[in-house]
Amino acid sequence: xxxxxxxxxxxxxxxxxxxxxxxxxxxxxxxxxxxxxxxxxxxxxxxxxxxxxxxxxxxxxxxxxxxxxxxxxxxxxxxxxxxxx
Amino acid sequence: xxxxxxxxxxxxxxxxxxxxxxxxxxxxxxxxxxxxxxxxxxxxxxxxxxxxxxxxxxxxxxxxxxxxxxxxxxxxxxxxxxxxxxxxxxxxxxxxxxxxxxxxxxxxxxxxxxxxxxxxxxxxxxxxxxxxxxxxxxxxxxxxxxxxxxxxxxxxxxxxxxxxxxxxxxxxxxxxxxxxxxxxxxxxxxxxxxxxxxxxxxxxxxxxxxxxxxxxxxxxxxxxxxxxxxxxxxxxxxxxxxxxxxxxxxxxxxxxxxxxxxxxxxxxxxxxxxxxxxxxxxxxxxxxxxxxxxxxxxxxxxxxxxxxxxxxxxxxxxxxxxxxxxxxxxxxxxxxxxxxxxxxxxxxxxxxxxxxxxxxxxxxxxxxxxxxxxxxxxxxxxxxxxxxxxxxxxxxxxxxxxxxxxxxxxxxxxxxxxxxxxxxxxxxxxxxxxxxxxxxxxxxxxxxxxxxxxxxxxxxxxxxxxxxxxxxxxxxxxxxxxxxxxxxxxxxxxxxxxxxxxxxxxxxxxxxxxxxxxxxxxxxxxxxxxxxxxxxxxxxxxxxxxxxxxxxxxxxxxxx
Numbered sequence: 001x002x003x004x005x006x007x008x009x010x011x012x013x014x015x016x017x018x019x020x021x022x023x024x025x026x027x028x029x030x031x032x033x034x035x036x037x038x039x040x041x042x043x044x045x046x047x048x049x050x051x052x053x054x055x056x057x058x059x060x061x062x063x064x065x066x067x068x069x070x071x072x073x074x075x076x077x078x079x080x081x082x083x084x085x
Numbered sequence: 086x087x088x089x090x091x092x093x094x095x096x097x098x099x100x101x102x103x104x105x106x107x108x109x110x111x112x113x114x115x116x117x118x119x120x121x122x123x124x125x126x127x128x129x130x131x132x133x134x135x136x137x138x139x140x141x142x143x144x145x146x147x148x149x150x151x152x153x154x155x156x157x158x159x160x161x162x163x164x165x166x167x168x169x170x171x172x173x174x175x176x177x178x179x180x181x182x183x184x185x186x187x188x189x190x191x192x193x194x195x196x197x198x199x200x201x202x203x204x205x206x207x208x209x210x211x212x213x214x215x216x217x218x219x220x221x222x223x224x225x226x227x228x229x230x231x232x233x234x235x236x237x238x239x240x241x242x243x244x245x246x247x248x249x250x251x252x253x254x255x256x257x258x259x260x261x262x263x264x265x266x267x268x269x270x271x272x273x274x275x276x277x278x279x280x281x282x283x284x285x286x287x288x289x290x291x292x293x294x295x296x297x298x299x300x301x302x303x304x305x306x307x308x309x310x311x312x313x314x315x316x317x318x319x320x321x322x323x324x325x326x327x328x329x330x331x332x333x334x335x336x337x338x339x340x341x342x343x344x345x346x347x348x349x350x351x352x353x354x355x356x357x358x359x360x361x362x363x364x365x366x367x368x369x370x371x372x373x374x375x376x377x378x379x380x381x382x383x384x385x386x387x388x389x390x391x392x393x394x395x396x397x398x399x400x401x402x403x404x405x406x407x408x409x410x411x412x413x414x415x416x417x418x419x420x421x422x423x424x425x426x427x428x429x430x431x432x433x434x435x436x437x438x439x440x441x442x443x444x445x446x447x448x449x450x451x452x453x454x455x456x457x458x459x460x461x462x463x464x465x466x467x468x469x470x471x472x473x474x475x476x477x478x479x480x481x482x483x484x485x486x487x488x489x490x491x492x493x494x495x496x497x498x499x500x501x502x503x504x505x506x507x508x509x510x511x512x513x514x515x516x517x518x519x520x521x522x523x524x525x526x527x528x529x530x531x532x533x534x535x536x537x538x539x540x541x542x543x544x545x546x547x548x549x550x551x552x553x554x555x556x557x558x559x560x561x562x563x564x565x566x567x568x569x570x571x572x573x574x575x576x577x578x579x580x581x582x583x584x585x586x587x588x589x590x591x592x593x594x595x596x597x598x599x600x601x602x603x604x605x606x607x608x609x610x611x612x613x614x615x616x617x618x619x620x621x622x623x624x625x626x627x628x629x630x631x632x633x634x635x636x637x638x639x640x641x642x643x644x645x
Binding site for chain 2: 003004006007019022023026027029030032033034035036038039041042046047048049050051052053055056057058059060061062063064066067070071072073074076077
């Protein structure tokens with residue numbers, strides 16, 4: 001039986017292509033609109049694109065690092081103390 | 086007419102009545118009471134409508150201005166949507182408790198004095214605790230007690246602050262305050278506890294996800310947003326709030342990225358969103374305050390929508406962990422669509438409600454030339470899309486095929502989700518009615534080419550980062566420790582440990598005392614006992630010999 005359209009390999013490939021095309025379009029759209037930067041850094045080309053990507057990568061990496069120290073099995077509190085039911 | 090009826094009290098009394106009613110009458114009242122409150126709030130004029138004296142203090146329990154109307158109105162809308170969603174909730178306690186909770190939140194928004202505010206504040210703590218408690222599970226019971234403990238602490242801080250404020254100024258009127266006295270610091274601390282600010286942020290993701298599938302929807306709206314309201318009125322432009330807000334923003338993102346429970350992800354995301362509002366309050370310009378108020382309004386709608394879709398999944402599939410969910414779009418397309426609209430709105434995509442509200446806060450930071458604040462807010466906007474905008478719908482509705490094929494939820498739940506989804510889109514497109522309700526005159530234009538393009542770049546490339554780094558985000562059966570560890574584990578261990586130590590210490594001291602007592606007894610026995618040296622009978626000859634020896638010794642010493 002054929003799975004839903006969204007779950008097929010071919011459609012996922014298509015979605016990726018569409019996504020990359022949209023990414024390129026948003027960067028190109030910068031030339032079509034007038035950007036009024038409030039700060040110097042905002043005036044750099046495709047600021048939103050690279051800043052967004054790098055900020056997310058940094059946050060994921062930081063979360064990973066924090067997880068090394070603070071992650072516990074999800075039954076951690078269940079076994080602890082009579083007060084915690 | 087509208088000034089006679091207090092919309093908050095209508096909900097509180099309706100909540101009490103709901104506890105007694107059954108069937109259709111119950112449903113009718115649950116929907117009619119919030120609608121009546123909405124009607125009154127739209128109709129009533131500005132000014133003080135109720136005032137009186139209580140214990141020699143001038144109280145104004147019903148005062149309306151633009152800011153209080155905005156918050157009371159969204160609380161009433163939330164009560165309506167939540168009631169519609171929760172009609173099928175089997176718990177007899179939850180809806181009445183939620184109405185008392187919502188009514189007291191409206192009461193807090195309409196309170197013109199600190200005393201009324203405090204009474205509503207405590208009533209909210211009780212109502213919300215009952216909402217969590219009514220889930221009826223052991224974890225919910227434990228979480229509700231921790232939740233209540235934190236909020237009673239917040240209430241005590243607030244009351245101490247209010248008492249100090251009254252003794253300094255002689256007035257209970259709720260006006261703007263400066264951080265110039267310990268009393269005002271205490272009031273600020275009391276407010277921030279309810280906002281989910283550090284160091285006590287953990288109560289929120291600890292307690293809210295333990296409520297029932299419908300209870301969490303109510304909980305997401307009132308407590309933190311009432312805190313935003315009182316901060317807007319009491320402490321606008323207080324610089325420390327910028328930093329508190331930014332901390333909350335990133336705390337929410339990082340913890341949500343590590344989380345596996347779908348509703349706990351959304352709970353962390355509440356802290357994140359409230360952080361944006363608090364940062365806006367800290368910036369304190371008219372644009373920033375408008376942005377914070379508008380963002381509270383739109384946030385209540387899309388966060389409720391997100392939690393409604395999560396509640397629908399919990400009810401229909403009985404699972405709450407991302408690692409067990411996935412692929413639900415196959416049989417729950419409507420819920421998927423609504424959850425996705427909520428996710429787009431929280432991410433502030435253009436044409437959704439989040440875009441027209443949050444961009445005001447960023448713009449205010451730019452206008453004040455606060456480069457670092459602005460950069461942090463932009464990074465956080467990208468992070469919101471990452472942790473709530475994609476992560477939640479992706480892991481719940483798409484991702485892998487979990488094999489679960491739950492049906493769509495009942496009609497009333499779909500209607501509630503549809504209504505809030507429509508509001509999320511509607512406010513994003515027709516934002517003028519919302520702007521007209523804001524506390525200051527709004528001249529802000531959200532849809533400029535530059536705004537839209539930069540925001541789309543920021544969001545879509547965050548999406549790219551998510552899918553590129555997806556292997557690093559794989560869900561694991563874990564939780565992440567937070568500062569609540571100190572009162573959930575450390576305090577327990579401290580008590581248990583000190584009990585053991587005390588036991589050891591008292592045991593040692595006791596054995597010392599016993600040993601000393603035994604030694605004294607043994608000594609007495611030896612000297613004074615039956616055969617003791619001092620108890621023996623001495624012979625007369627022996628006595629004479631010793632006396633003679635003593636006298637000889639005396640003579641010897643005398644002649645020396």
